[in-house]
Amino acid sequence: MINSANTDGGLRERKRAATRTAITAVARSMTAARGLSGFTVEEVCEEAGISRRTFFNYFHSKEDAVIGSFSDELPEDxxxxxxxxxxPTPDSISGTLLAALHVLTVTLMERSSISRTEVQQFIAAITAEPQLLARLTLEGEARERQFAALVAAREGLDPGHPEVMTATVVFGAVSKKTAQQFFSEDNSRPYRGILEQNLNAARKLFAQPLATNQELGANPLETTKDPA
Structure with missing residues (x-):
């Protein structure tokens, strides 16, 4: 039997995601064409087919709508x-973290309705309004902290734990590069395949041993003793 509560929740989630995506797409398109000062929130609402109240239920400003929202991209299931x-491993990341991150990322991308056109609209909007670059940088930092908190919560560790920080930075860099490749104009490969190729390349690198002290030679920072 289908759980009606889960079904209703899933439907609401999809409707919310669709509304958010529509608002963001309109805001980005208008920014690319006219600049941020060239349109109003009311015009976004009219184009997206929503009320002003609905707009502000999702975003605080036009800038927020252009950048998008990280929290709405994470389905509950x-x-x-x-x-x-x-x-779980005491004071260390578990042996299943990479696999879990892989599944989560692929799931989010395959459920996402974002298209190559929308990505190009986003790039065009940022190009038209360079002031958004600073905002985008701050948003990226915030998302990185949210991602670290997400990983830390799963692993039962502090977000500042070295292994959590390294996992989030490295995986974040790989997934960012994968997205750039996937949305490039000449790409015909599925996201899953590109991500797995890039992750396997990273695994090969980090599976290599570090150099020993003998291989490194004398420490150049080590001070020499005065023979006198």
Whole structure:
């Protein structure tokens, strides 16, 4: 039997995501064509087919709408599956973290309705309004902190734990590069395949041993003793 509460929740989630996506798409298109000062929130609402109240239920400003929202991109069921950690390790990341991050990222991308056209609209909007670059940088930092908190919660560690920080930075860099490749104009490969190729390349690198002290030679920072 289908759980009606879960069905209703999933429907609301999809409707919310669709509304958010529509608002963002309109805001980006208008910014690319006219600049931020060339249109109003009311015009965005009219084009997206929503009320002003609905707009502000999703975003605080036109700038927010152009940048988009990270929290709305994380479906509850995908987060629930990610947070299931069958092998927690004391004071260390678990052996299932990479696999869980892989599944979560692929799930989010394959459910996403974002298109190559929308990505190009976003780039055009940022190009038209360079002031958004600073905002985008801050948003990126905020998302990185949210991502670290997400990983830390799954692993039962502090967000500042070295392994959590390294995992989020490295995986974030790989997924960012994957997105750039996937949305490039000449790409015909599926996101999953590109991500797996890039992750396997990273795994090969980080599986290599570090140099020993003998291989490194004398420490150049080590001060020499005065023979006198």
């Amino acid at each position: 995908a987060l629930e599956a990610f947070n299931q950690n069958p092998s």
